[in-house]
Amino acid sequence: MLLDEIGLYFQQNFDQYLSYVYQHLGLSIQAIGISCLIGIPLGYISHKHPKLSQMITLSSQALRIIPSLAVLFLLISFIGIGRAPALIALVLLGIPPILVNTTVGFLEVPAVMIETGKGLGMTDRELLKRVKIPLAFPFVLTGVKLALVEIISSATLATYIGAGGLGTLIFTGLGLNRMDLLLIGGVSVAVLSLAVSILLDYIIKRSVD
Structure with a gap:
């Protein structure tokens, strides 16, 4: 039976399974980290410059049209196989939702809040730290979750x-x-995605409260 085969796999290959999980998570975490380092600053810059925002947003959306597998095979021609091309392809996939949601988050900061801050004598840096970032943060996190x-x-x-x-x-x-292997691999990826989504939804909710 299928359940018996799954149980037998875990009995005989549990350490190997864990190594696959660690590899998958390690690659994903590294990719999202680089995506945030690129996407968040670009999103902030975009909200301050409408023309630049349109160009960057269109470029990021164009990246989403290109299938990840196509990017992988294209990168193989230049840098070979292994972790590097996979990481680059995943970063290209992760940047657009982070960039777009960051831009929207800063654009959604109410003008009255900014004016109030200026009225209290806040500098641009203080406005960014105390007003803009806290109010844009849930949008940024939503982009990170999607990515x-x-x-x-x-x-x-x-x-x-x-x-x-x-x-x-x-x-x-x-x-x-x-x-059995198909089910173990597929369900594991689905569980990881669901767990990440639930965790970030909780963090977003807490940041809004």
Whole structure:
């Protein structure tokens, strides 16, 4: 039975399974970190310059049209296989939602709040720290949540180019026609995505309260 095969896999390969999970999470966390370092500053710059905002937003949306697998195979031609091309492809996938939501977050800061801050004698730096960032923060986190869920899901493709992760189970299952491996890999990715989404939803809710 399928459940018996799944149980047997965990009995015999639990350490290997954990290594796949660590590889998957490590790649995803590194990708979201780089995406935040690029997307958040660009989002902040975009909200201050409307023309630049339109150009950056269109460029980021164009990145979302390109399938991750196509980016992976394109990068192989330049930097080979392994972790690096997978990381670059995931970063390109993660930047757009972070950039767009950061831009929207700063644009949604009420003008009256800014004027009130100026009336209290706040400098531009103090306005940014005490007014703009706190009010834009939930939007930024929403962008991070969307990006991270997409990254975790798409990181399964990293197996194609030797970057490891839970995709190894999925593609091995496809190759060997083993439903147990397909189920373990697929459910694991889904659980990770759901757990991240719930955690960030909780953080966003707390930041609003």
